[in-house]
Amino acid sequence: MNTISKLKLTMRSLGVALLLGTATATAAVNSGNATLNRLEIKLAGQNIVTGFNPSTTSYDVTVDALPVTVSVSAAPAASDATVGFTVNGVSLGNHSVATLSTSVNTIVCKVASGSASSTYTVNVSANVIETGRTIHFKGNWSSTPYAYIYSNSTPAKEYCGKWPGTQLTAASDGWYTLSLPDEADKTALVIFNTGENGSERYPTDQMPGIALDFEGNHGWYLLSDKKWYTSNPEGPQKPAITVSPASGKVKGSSVITIDIANEATSISGSFNGRTLSLANGTNSIAVADYLADGEEGTLTVSASNSLGTAEFSATFNRDDTVVVSGLTGDWRELSIYQVMVGSFQHSDRGASGYSQMWGPQGHRKNGNIKGVTEALDYIKDLGMNAIWLTPVFDSSNGGNGDERLKATGYFANDYFKIDPHFGSEAEFRELVNEAHARGMYIILDGVFGHHSNCTGASPNGNYVDNRTAANVRGSDAGNIAYPGSLAYFKEVVRYWMENFEVDGWRLDQCYQVYQGGHNYWYDLRMEVEAVANERKNRGEQWGTLGYMVGEDWTSAGRITVTQQDGLKSVMDFDGKDNLVNLSAGVGSIGWFLSSDAASRGYRDAGVNPTIFLSNHDTSRVGDFVDINSSPEELMTRHAAVAAYSGPACTYYGDEIGDKSGNGNADNKARTSGRISGFSANEQRVHDYVAKVFKARSENPALWRGSVQRQQIGKEVEVITKTDAETGNKVICIFSQQNTSVSIGGTGEDILNGGTVSGTVSVQAWVPVFIRMN
Structure with a gap:
């Protein structure tokens, strides 16, 4: 075969091959499949059909405003499919533009492939x-309420x-409604009542109304909860x-409870990599089933229904160490x-601290947590079993104010950070x-009536209502309003x-937290006690x-x-003044220790004030x-503080007789803390304080005992304290002169050591504590 013939044959073969290839390429793919891979209704370049699924054929979409112009297009699954649109009954081809009217618009996409067809509808x-x-x-x-x-x-x-x-x-289910006039903004107040001659009213007589400070267009006030909701708290x-x-x-002995409320339709969760079986209501999981001692694991939970999805994630560490x-x-x-x-x-191993703080000149301002x-x-x-820290939340x-104010901690901007x-x-x-390892509690300083620029959400999405709010005192108004802030501080x-x-x-x-005739410390105390x-x-x-x-x-x-079953302890400023001044000598101590809270002027039942001699x-x-x-x-x-039946507080430095510096009246006591290098007198007082508080820790009669008072003239007070539960009995003798006092039995001198019987020698102004046999 000559070269020309070979060339003709080659070209003929190539033509056949190309022809066959073309036939193969044009054969229909997925013929008979009338679904879509993609459906797009684009407004300003964005597809408003979100979450498209080929098996879902109906969608309801809302836009901010109508009328608008949109483009419509679809990508069918089958290559031989035909696609057509109708917009409000007007037929359009694929990749078209349409104007939507001000009413509800119906966009229909029809797909046909082979003998199959389907319809997708977007409203x-x-x-x-x-x-x-x-x-x-x-x-x-x-x-009916007014x-x-x-x-x-x-x-x-x-x-109105x-x-x-x-x-x-x-309305329904016991609810009543009222449309507010436009002028009744968030600063307006409402008093609910049952009419001119009705007997029911909230807030009560002589109390200001409830601020109409709810967010959004609807405020739901459930009287049993005494707060506003933005949706029906009894609805879905x-x-x-x-x-x-x-x-x-x-x-390891702990149980973690997971409560899922509001009828979730889909629930999932895992702990330390293991799947959890969870249901609506209360679920309990034993820590020991998921974590070994010393092991750390993450717990995740997700729950959803037609109204949305809630998620939770947190890390837990199992520690079976027992501290006695x-x-x-x-x-x-x-x-x-x-x-x-x-x-x-201040510890050099900790944070830098602030450089300025309201307080006396020449004293430490850069204290830190590591130093504590x-x-x-x-x-x-020193005999202490608890530490109260001034505020450590992020300020x-x-x-508000310069660094001096921020350094005090009393104007936080984030209550969930250090x-x-x-x-x-x-x-x-x-x-x-x-x-805790040393057997000491930690007490935080909670400033829940005022803040500085606390505008962020809590981890659970709650906010501070940061409007100025009048309080029960009528002065020193804070910038935290209740009940709008209640959920936030319960979470704190x-x-x-x-x-x-x-x-x-x-x-x-x-x-500052007693507002609108309601003492919100009741609500916060209930939350604290519930957690405890x-x-x-x-x-x-x-x-x-x-x-x-x-x-x-x-x-x-x-x-x-x-009031209103609120706080059960307050700082006893009257008691402080009595013990600091001792206007009646040791007689002031005898009166104070033998008087209960009611006889000292506290009007509400169940209150046990906290005594102190100084604070910041x-x-x-x-x-x-x-x-x-x-x-x-x-x-x-x-010694008088240590013998008090109730909480007692010692301000740092008072155990060595520290003096205030040259600051303002309300901050001059913020002197540099010292824990060593004492003078002879400072060491003497320090050691005595340690003894009386050690005695307090070992004798429940001192911190909860009943009191019998005996006065010997005006210069000697014999205070006998007895604990009914244990029978522990301690005689505390306060004297302004050197004297001998009969104790009517035998006991142990728990401050100086040794056994005493009959009478006890007492040095002027140096009290003795005798534990009776």
Whole structure:
């Protein structure tokens, strides 16, 4: 075959091959499959059909506004498929543009392949932007409620008529509604009532109304909860997940409870890599089934329904170490050591601290958490069993004041972080663990009535209502409003108790939380006690005390935060003044120790105040009683505190008679903390304080005993304290002169050692404690 013939044959073969290839390429792919791989209705370049699934043929879509222009297109699964659209009945081809009307728009995509066909429908409507506000009220009252809505502006305004206001309209399930006039904004107040001659009203007579400060267009006020909700609290809700404990250290004997509320339709979870079988309601998982001692694992939970999805994730560490503390869990036994974090101690191994703080010149400002940790043995040896830290929450980004104010800690911007100037969360956890290892509680300073630039969400999505809010005192208004902030601060106390095993709370300017005729300390105390009890029931040792003490700086008879079953302890400023001044000599001590709270002016039942001699806002006791000339009189005052039936607090430095510096009246006591290098008199008073508080820890009669008072003239007080539960009996003798006192039996001198019988020699201003046989 010649070359030309070969070339013709080759070209003919190539043509056949190309022809066959073309036939193969044009054969239909997925013929008979009338589904779509992609459906796009694009508005401003964005596909409004989100989450497209080929097997889902109907979609409801909302857009911000109508009319709008959209493009429509689809990609069929089969290569031989035909695609066509209709928009509100008007036929269009694939890859077309259409204008949607102001009403509901129906876009239909028809797909055909072979003998198969299918239809996809997209309904497009505009979001309904609701205007105006509506209140919903449920009080289970005997008659239809009214709403009297007004403002405290000058002049005052009435928005829905004069008293008793406007009658609400009955809805369903006991709810009543009222549409608010536009002028009734978030500053307006409402008093719910049952009419001119009705007997029911909330808030009660002479109390201001409830602020209409709910978010959004609807406010639901459930009287039993005494707070606003943004949706019907009794209606359908997105699932909610509550895990207790929420994270952190757990024992092998512990049980983690997972509560899933609001009827989730899909639930999943895992712990330490193992799948969990969970259901709506309460689920319990045993730590020992998932973690070995010392092992760490992550717990994840997800729950969803048609209204949304809730998710949870946290890390747990199993620690079966048992610390024998010797503590009873009765907060009357507290011997608290208060430290001002910024001025107490600085450790070079910790955070840098602040450089300035409100306080006396020439004294430490850069104290840190690590410094407190390194002083724990000193505090323990002093006979203390608890530490109150001034606030350690993050104040570094606050908007109020300069660094001097931020360094005090009393104006936080984030209640879920440790201030980085003081240390890290890890360093705080180390402090708590080391204190617990020594049998000491940790008490945090909670400032829940004012803040500085705290605008972020909590881990659970709660916020601070940061409007100025009048309080029961009528002065010193804070910038935290209740009940809008209640959920946030309930979460705060639970977070630190569950995640860091915090044992108690000192509460700054606590009268600020009594607002609108309601003492919200009742609600917060219920939450603290609930967390403490949950932890007890799980077998936890720490984070179970639930101690709360308020600072309501006024005389006993004017204290309000104990009303409405609120706080059960407050700082005893009257008691402090009595013991510091001793206007009747040791007779002032006898009266104080033998008088219960009611006879000292506290009006509400079940209140046991916390006694102290100084704190960070007052002058020091050492300013009134000189360590150099009258060390014994300092010893007397500390002995009186140690013999008190109830919580006792010692401000750092008072154990050595420290004096205030040259600061302002409310910050001059923030002197540099010292734990060594004492003078002879300082060491003498320090050692005596350690003895009386050690005696307090070993004798329940001293911290909870009943009192029998015997006066010998005006210069000797014999206080006999007896603990009914154990029979422990201690005689405390306070004298202004050298004397001998009959004790009517035999006992042990628990401060000086040795057995005494019949009579006891007492040195002037140096009390003795005798434990009777």
